[in-house]
Amino acid sequence: MSVATANALGIFDRIVCGLDDSPEALEAARQAARLRSSGGLLRLAAVADVGVAVHAGFAMSHVLEELDASAREALHRAIDTVHPDSTHLLAGDPVSTLLDEVARTGATLVAVGPHGHSRALGMLLGGVSTALLHEAPCSVLLARSGRYGPFPSSIIAGVDGSEQSLAAWDVARSVAERFDAELVTVAARGGKGVDADRVQELDPDAVLDPRKPVEALVDLSAEADLLVVGSRGLHGPAALGSVSERVAHRAPSSVLVVRQPPVHDS
Numbered sequence: 001m002s003v004a005t006a007n008a009l010g011i012f013d014r015i016v017c018g019l020d021d022s023p024e025a026l027e028a029a030r031q032a033a034r035l036r037s038s039g040g041l042l043r044l045a046a047v048a049d050v051g052v053a054v055h056a057g058f059a060m061s062h063v064l065e066e067l068d069a070s071a072r073e074a075l076h077r078a079i080d081t082v083h084p085d086s087t088h089l090l091a092g093d094p095v096s097t098l099l100d101e102v103a104r105t106g107a108t109l110v111a112v113g114p115h116g117h118s119r120a121l122g123m124l125l126g127g128v129s130t131a132l133l134h135e136a137p138c139s140v141l142l143a144r145s146g147r148y149g150p151f152p153s154s155i156i157a158g159v160d161g162s163e164q165s166l167a168a169w170d171v172a173r174s175v176a177e178r179f180d181a182e183l184v185t186v187a188a189r190g191g192k193g194v195d196a197d198r199v200q201e202l203d204p205d206a207v208l209d210p211r212k213p214v215e216a217l218v219d220l221s222a223e224a225d226l227l228v229v230g231s232r233g234l235h236g237p238a239a240l241g242s243v244s245e246r247v248a249h250r251a252p253s254s255v256l257v258v259r260q261p262p263v264h265d266s
Contacts, residue, residue: 011139011171011258012037016107017084018098018128019046021074024113026081028143031254032111033082034151035141035175042084045101046071047094095131102136111141114249133245133257139231140257142248151254152226154182158217158247159202161187161195164230168258169202172228184224188216191243214246221251231259 017032019025029044036042048071068091075087090097102110114129132140157172159165169185176183185206187199191213199206209216221227231244248255 010037011108013040014105014107015040015042015109015111016098016102016105017042017044017078017111018094019044019071019074019078021070021077022113024143024145025074026078026113027145028111028113028141029078029082029084031143031151032109032141033084035109041086042082043101043105043107044075044078044082044084044087045090045098046075046078046088047090047092047097049092049094094128095135098128098132099135102138107138109139109141110136111143114142114144130245130249133231133248136259139259140248142255142257144252144254149225150179152176152179152181154184154224155226155228156184156186156217156221156224156253158213158227158229159185159187159199159206160191160193160213161198162193162230162232164232164258166198166202166230168228168230168256171256171258172226175226175228181226182224184220186217186220188213190216213243214250217247218250218252221247221253221255224253226254226256227251228256228258231257 012035015032015036017029019029033042048068071089075089079087088101090101098110110132112129112132129142152175155172155176157169159169172183175181185199185203186209187194187196187206188209188211189196190211196208217227217229227247229244229247232242244257248257
């Protein structure tokens with residue numbers, strides 16, 4: 001493996017996967033385990049949103065017990081499926097608790113199932129995924145069920161010639177090589193600041209789509225099971241409405257938002 005490939009795959013070295021009791025969360029665990037680098041670590045974190053119990057009145061103690069039992073069940077189900085390196089049962093606000101876990105473990109990637117609606121944990125991963133896209137200091141994987149064979153079989157990399165998009169393309173290329181997956185490079189020329197010449201230098205077979213980035217990438221991702229895009233590294237309100245966020249929520253495929261790829265020595 002080349003140094004460049006090893007550096008690109010470094011985002012899969014320390015993965016935290018947020019769990020609730022939904023099928024989408026279990027899919028996130030499966031994909032995180034699949035992408036975990038050789039020698040990498042996968043930590044499963046189930047979060048019981050105890051704030052739900054506050055509204056239960058006299059039934060609070062019963063609800064707390066149900067939340068704890070559901071969190072443990074989600075962990076056990078995922079453990080049986082993906083065999084993680086470690087697990088953590090957490091209680092608190094799902095967003096802040098997961099962000100604390102990411103910071104504490106020095107995670108290089110955090111994974112969630114973006115449309116999971118927990119029956120008992122009260123953890124709506126759609127809202128959590130939005131917060132992670134805004135606030136997580138690492139790359140983010142929003143996992144959706146694959147439809148084209150073993151994940152990942154087909155990958156789309158959205159590029160515009162910026163340094164962030166080139167870093168994302170390097171990750172996409174490295175993943176494609178690792179899993180012998182098809183890779184299609186897409187540049188949406190309807191966006192601002194697209195350096196088409198640089199994109200074609202990167203990949204002479206790149207698709208130059210005339211549409212705006214969100215429209216083009218969301219549409220084309222229907223033919224893939226993983227879409228990889230870069231992030232400008234914006235956080236908080238500044239990240240609202242970014243291309244990476246809008247694509248991540250609307251794409252039918254899994255989406256990997258690459259942020260601050262770690263650099264390793266040779």
